[in-house]
Amino acid sequence: MLFSLQRRQQPSTFWVFFAPVAALIMTLLAGLVLFGLLGIPAAEAFYAFFIEPVSSLYGLSELGVKAAPLIIIATALSVGFRAGVWNIGAEGQLIAGAIAGAAVALWFYEVDAYFVLPLMILAGMAGGMLWAAIPALLKTRFNANEILTSLMLSYVAALLLSYMVHGPMRDPDGFNFPESRLFHEAATMPVILPGTRLHMGFLVALLLVLCIWLLLSRTMLGFSLKVTGAAPRAGRFAGFSQNGAIWFSLLLGGGAAGAAGLFEVAGPIGQLLPSVSPGYGFTAIIVAFVGRLHPVGVLFAGLLLALSYLGGESAQISLNLPVAVTGVFQGLLLFFLLAADVLILYRVIPRGRRPVIDERTREASRNQPSQAHRSEGNT
């Protein structure tokens, strides 16, 4: 090994802010090589990826449309991840919310009343919460691993959706094709920017970021969740309920994912289809971690990931790049973003140089020699 990693005593403030910049630089360098090998001018490719999608008001509105569900779900999930509750099934909760909300829309088909949409949103949240309640119950009652149960329930939800659009919710005038009727005007999300698809859901996303930030930084509940996640034993001694954290995290994640699903079907899609999400529930997990489980970080991470999707499409259209290449480039971006974060907690030591030892490290290594040894060899 040419270098080794040494754990820092405290997270480096410098790298907290500079890691994303370093990641971006690395991505651009890797992009130079990638596009160079393909014989495509890198400047044109970078322009297509990062600038062109947001160079018009319409482009910005589409960024909001794509980012809204990611931000909503990831913000809520990050609370659970901080509390050590691993809800991997937001995709299923999203689908459950979409089905429940669509059921309300179709029940009140052609009822032109103000209450239809609010009722749909409530139903969407309830649907997502209900779906998330299953892993919560299984975890608290039977100690079943929520990673597995929530993930598996995603596939159940996808098949339930398939059943719904092929059966009870199928458009009666649709020649047996699997899709619901198009939702009525009163059952669709209001557009906040005329002429675009940017809907109320984006404002909800911003509001949620604010609320979760307040929850985590200003409330006792937020504190108890963080303690439970970081040090479960300490949390128990402090009297924080582990089961409470599980229920709260899953219901919050489920409710948010359900709402996001409803926003999709009542927003840009406008009906129930056999697939209502291109994996937002799963992508949101990446968004949560790229955003370092912090609401504001998640906001930026959601926008960045949405941009990378839009950029991928724009690169395909304007440069005739195959989707595999745009996918590789997206992957590089995420890889460097997550990899650079290691510098916040670790110090890179070139081979042959002695590890930096400060007072506290020395003390720590005296108390736990094996621990210190492991961190040095851990490269």
Next chain:
Amino acid sequence: MFRSNSDRSIGVGRRIKKVALGLAASLVLATVAHAADDPLKVGFVYVGPIGDHGWTYRHDVGRLAIEKEFGDKVETTFVESVAEGADAERVLRKLAMDGHDLIFTTSFGYMNATNKVAKAFPKIKFEHATGYKRAANVSTYSARFYEGRAVIGTMAGMMTKSNVIGYIASFPIPEVVRGINAFAIAMRKVNPDAEIKVIWVNTWYDPGKEADAAKTLIDQGADIITQHTDSPAALQVAEERGVYGFGQASDMMAFAPKAQLQSIVDDWDPYYIERVKAVMDGTWESQDTWKGIKSGMVGFSEYGQSVPDDVKAAAEVVREGIVDGSLHPFQGPINNQQGEEVVAEGEVLGDDVLLGMNYYVEGVQGSLPK
């Protein structure tokens, strides 16, 4: 795959030159709507990657045929693996705003997005594959794939030893159900004991799922596999396990030299060229196209090495019968799964019924997902 790559790199090179020239030109021509020597911009939206070696691949072959036919007079672009749903509308709007004159959307799930965007861009022509919603600037087109299914169904009926055929199906829409039924009817004509087992994978393109379904079907006794999904994964499994299979949408012989008995090959080239020409001539009109073997839209690969002569002959009889009109894949008598006659002797199911087909015929096991 390799061929399309080299074509693409030529396209990129040409494009860069165009960018340089275009920058100056666009300033002058900015207000001129469509100069006569401007290339016609044709866009394609694909549901899978062009390397699926099936459905999307054949559409991309059609796109390249347009480039070959019209040269500098056209400029084509494509976007691969576009999810059916909210993303499709964004991609379509982007293509429309980028000045495309004609846009092909090649999957059923793009139907509502296509019509929505077409409404917002009335001057742009749209062509939607396999859908049923049309507008003044939206045409629909599809091929009578079920005619091809009748041919391979005949072969399967004659060649199966276990009398179990495995069928990997995508979504229970009429087009897919029609294919299963056409296959079953033809198979039963030559082998009344044969049965079809269907597995629904709820995707057009997912090689992993397609392969898993193929394995399951083979484990359940199927000795011939056929599929209505887009990749050669099922055929590769058939090759590995020593059973037979049929290619779908494209000749998949390279993936299963022993297993492939025959492949239905979609040929969109003439249709795409015709429609581009119509836009150039100003004669483009909204229409519905549904063509079969006779027109060449549904074609076939060579027979596989293990197909005996009598099976070839029987397949040719069916194919020729469909071409000269003496044989219709949905000719009575046809029984439903309960054994009740749904089409009487001598009757033929009309297109209107075929377009909404939602039941299985005799010979298909299981029930249609509802």
